[in-house]
Amino acid sequence: MTYCVGLYLKDGLVMLSDTRTNAGVDHISTFSKMHVFEVPGERMVTLMTAGNLAISQSVITLLQQGVELDGEHHTILTVPSLFQAAQLVGVAIRHVWKRDGGPLREQRVDFDVSILVGGQIRERQMRLFQVYSAGNFIEATPDTAFFQIGDHKYGKPILDRALTYETSIEDGVKLVLISMDSTVRSNLSVGLPLDLLVYRRDALRTEQRRRIGEDDACFKQISEGWSTALREAFRALPHPQWP
Amino acid sequence: MTYCVGLYLKDGLVMLSDTRTNAGVDHISTFSKMHVFEVPGERMVTLMTAGNLAISQSVITLLQQGVELDGEHHTILTVPSLFQAAQLVGVAIRHVWKRDGGPLREQRVDFDVSILVGGQIRERQMRLFQVYSAGNFIEATPDTAFFQIGDHKYGKPILDRALTYETSIEDGVKLVLISMDSTVRSNLSVGLPLDLLVYRRDALRTEQRRRIGEDDACFKQISEGWSTALREAFRALPHPQWP
Numbered sequence: 200m201t202y203c204v205g206l207y208l209k210d211g212l213v214m215l216s217d218t219r220t221n222a223g224v225d226h227i228s229t230f231s232k233m234h235v236f237e238v239p240g241e242r243m244v245t246l247m248t249a250g251n252l253a254i255s256q257s258v259i260t261l262l263q264q265g266v267e268l269d270g271e272h273h274t275i276l277t278v279p280s281l282f283q284a285a286q287l288v289g290v291a292i293r294h295v296w297k298r299d300g301g302p303l304r305e306q307r308v309d310f311d312v313s314i315l316v317g318g319q320i321r322e323r324q325m326r327l328f329q330v331y332s333a334g335n336f337i338e339a340t341p342d343t344a345f346f347q348i349g350d351h352k353y354g355k356p357i358l359d360r361a362l363t364y365e366t367s368i369e370d371g372v373k374l375v376l377i378s379m380d381s382t383v384r385s386n387l388s389v390g391l392p393l394d395l396l397v398y399r400r401d402a403l404r405t406e407q408r409r410r411i412g413e414d415d416a417c418f419k420q421i422s423e424g425w426s427t428a429l430r431e432a433f434r435a436l437p438h439p440q441w442p
Numbered sequence: 443m444t445y446c447v448g449l450y451l452k453d454g455l456v457m458l459s460d461t462r463t464n465a466g467v468d469h470i471s472t473f474s475k476m477h478v479f480e481v482p483g484e485r486m487v488t489l490m491t492a493g494n495l496a497i498s499q500s501v502i503t504l505l506q507q508g509v510e511l512d513g514e515h516h517t518i519l520t521v522p523s524l525f526q527a528a529q530l531v532g533v534a535i536r537h538v539w540k541r542d543g544g545p546l547r548e549q550r551v552d553f554d555v556s557i558l559v560g561g562q563i564r565e566r567q568m569r570l571f572q573v574y575s576a577g578n579f580i581e582a583t584p585d586t587a588f589f590q591i592g593d594h595k596y597g598k599p600i601l602d603r604a605l606t607y608e609t610s611i612e613d614g615v616k617l618v619l620i621s622m623d624s625t626v627r628s629n630l631s632v633g634l635p636l637d638l639l640v641y642r643r644d645a646l647r648t649e650q651r652r653r654i655g656e657d658d659a660c661f662k663q664i665s666e667g668w669s670t671a672l673r674e675a676f677r678a679l680p681h682p683q684w685p
Contacts, residue, residue, distance in 0.1 A: 352595030356624040360669055361676055369681045376682065381599040409684060417682035424679050426603055432671035433604055438612045439619065439660035441652060 200388035201232055201349030203247040204378055205315045206371045207327040207339035209364055211399040211406070212317045213371040215379055216247045217349075219390035233394040234259055236275040236318075239404035244275050244284050244318035245396050249349035250311040250332065251303075254295055258312065261291040281326040285316045289334030296334070313348045318398065325400045353385040354378035368397060373421065380422045393418070443631040444475055444592030446490040447621055448558040449614045450570040450582035452607055454642040454649070455560045456614040458622055459490045460592075462633035476637040477502055479518040479561075482647035487518050487527050487561035488639050492592035493554040493575065494546075497538055501555065504534040524569040528559045532577030539577070556591045561641065568643050596628040597621035611640060611649075616664065623665045636661070 203216040216232040230252060236244040246262075248255035265274040268287050278284045292312060300310050312332045319325040327339040329346045339346055341364035347355065357378050366374065372395070382389050397407040411418045446459040459475040473495060479487040489505075491498035508517040511530050521527045535555060543553050555575045562568040570582040572589045582589055584607035590598065600621050609617065615638070625632045640650040654661045 350595075352593075352628070353599050355628045356596050356599070357672070357676075359628050360672055370676075373676065373679060373681060377676070377679075385595070385598045385602050407684075417684050421679065421682060425675070428675035428679060429600070429603055429672075432668070432675050433600075433613075433616065433620070436616060436620075436664065436667050436671060438616060439664060441650075441660050 200386060201249040202347070202351065202354060202379060202382045202386075202389045203232060203249055203315060203349055204345060204347045204351075204354065204358070204375050205247065205317050205327050205339070206345050206362065206366070206375060207317070207364070208344060208366055208368060208371055209341075209400075210368050211397065211402070212245070212325065212327060213368060213375055214245050214247055214315070214317055214396040214398075215375040216394050217379065217383070217389045218392050218394065219388060220252050221388050227388075227390075229392070231394055233396060235396065235405065235408065237405060238276065241403060242276070242318065242320040243398055243403055243405055244281065244316065244320070245398070246275075246288065247315040247348065249313050251308070254292075254299065254310065254312040255314070257295045257299070258288065258291045258314065261294055262287065266290050266294060279320065280323050281316070281318055281320055281328070284318070284320070285326075285328035285330055285336045285338075288314050288316055288330045289336060292330065292332060293334040296332075315346055315348055319401070319403060321403070325398070350382060350386050350389055354382040357381065368399065372397060376418060376421045377425050380418075380425060391418075443629060444492040445590070445594065445597060445622060445625045445629075445632045446475060446492055446558060446592055447588060447590045447594075447597065447601070447618050448490065448560050448570050448582070449588045449605065449609070449618060450560070450607070451587060451609055451611060451614055452584075452643075453611050454640065454645075455488070455568065455570060456611060456618055457488050457490055457558070457560060457639040457641075458618040459637050460622065460626070460632045461635050461637065462631060463495050464631050470631075470633075472635070474637055476639060478639065478648065478651065480648060481519065484646060485519070485561065485563040486641055486646055486648055487524065487559065487563070488641070489518075489531065490558040490591065492556050494551070497535075497542065497553065497555040498557070500538045500542070501531065501534045501557065504537055505530065509533050509537060522563065523566050524559070524561055524563055524571070527561070527563070528569075528571035528573055528579045528581075531557050531559055531571075531573045532579060535573065535575060536577040539575075558589055558591055562644070562646060564646070568641070593625060593629050593632060597625040600624065611642065615640065619661060619664045620668050623661075623668060634661075
């Protein structure tokens with residue numbers, strides 16, 4: 200499995216993904232699920248992928264080589280807007296579907312891929328999209344300030360409670376790390392290291408990009424600090440005293 | 443959907459279920475998913491059901507009417523041990539499978555049911571079982587002190603962090619209410635009112651059985667208190683300061 204979360208905040212984007220892939224419990228590997236296409240000062244586009252690794256790697260390869268969009272050959276580095284970047288991802292997914300969908304179906308393997316596309320290109324708006332396996336997509340808005348792909352449920356309650364569009368980037372980083380930590384603790388198939396990216400609106404370059412390993416002191420502090428804080432909050436909560 | 447959680451603690455059992463059922467988002471009803479079979483001083487057996495409502499209602503009806511187990515006609519009120527209560531639930535599920543499995547498959551409806559069976563009969567051990575849709579089952583142990591059925595992921599992180607076999611019944615009640623509250627907030631298809639049951643080991647009668655509605659002051663206090671505590675814990679947690 201996989202867990203990726205992208206925040207669409209007033210001040211920018213926060214993207215976090217795990218790196219674990221598994222085909223059964225005895226075949227576990229580490230693959231980055233975060234792909235950054237950046238020309239500092241001109242564009243910053245980040246993709247995070249979940250689902251079948253063979254499909255998502257094919258999609259990424261196609262996006263690097265370029266596919267046709269509205270009669271023009273484009274890569275993520277040439278599309279003029281983030282909307283078109285999301286469209287391009289959809290086109291690439293449909294290419295892979297045409298090539299691999301039939302044989303996968305014959306072997307009863309789901310065509311399972313979903314991709315978060317976040318970033319900004321030149322003077323256009325910063326945006327965050329979630330592209331589905333059919334190549335269609337939805338966009339984050341101030342009302343729905345985060346997208347999750349992969350095994351999203353364990354990490355959702357804390358986002359539902361604490362995240363809004365107005366949340367600061369610094370708090371957003373704390374939140375995604377807590378959300379990931381809850382997921383990693385409850386699901387063996389999501390695991391460290393993590394890939395974290397922070398983008399500040401209108402910067403047109405990544406502000407922070409970091410691989411977070413098992414021995415990362417900051418992540419340990421978040422993880423252990425949150426556990427301690429939860430235990431204390433739990434202890435302090437009064438027992439229900441029904442009449 | 444449904445969310446039911448059963449705790450198997452040193453001092454007793456804590457069982458909590460929601461009551462929402464839905465067939466599509468425009469057909470939502472309230473059905474109790476908790477069924478208590480009690481003869482005070484002799485036996486206390488609680489069943490909680492998740493999955494297809496038609497299947498679980500059929501199973502409960504069969505268990506009330508009685509089915510054959512090892513050549514004898516039994517209901518939950520006549521089986522001599524909790525192990526046999528779990529077996530009986532399995533037999534009842536297999537009866538429904540024989541009757542309805544084929545027609546359901548023809549209409550591409552999954553035969554989806556899972557049932558928690560917890561309690562104690564006479565001088566025998568208190569036990570908690572989870573029965574699967576195939577009629578087989580597993581048992582909770584001090585190492586795995588809780589079972590969840592239905593949409594379990596939202597409510598699992600807090601149990602993973604805070605629950606052990608040694609947890610007191612009072613803390614267990616707080617924990618299942620928090621776990622349920624997280625689920626209700628993240629999943630529209632799980633909803634109040636809730637059914638709560640507390641059983642103290644060797645009591646052979648329920649200690650507490652309660653329907654918790656939207657206006658329950660104690661549940662509100664837990665829900666709001668936990669939200670406040672989480673927000674404060676989150677605020678107090680230091681921002682990660684990578685070098």
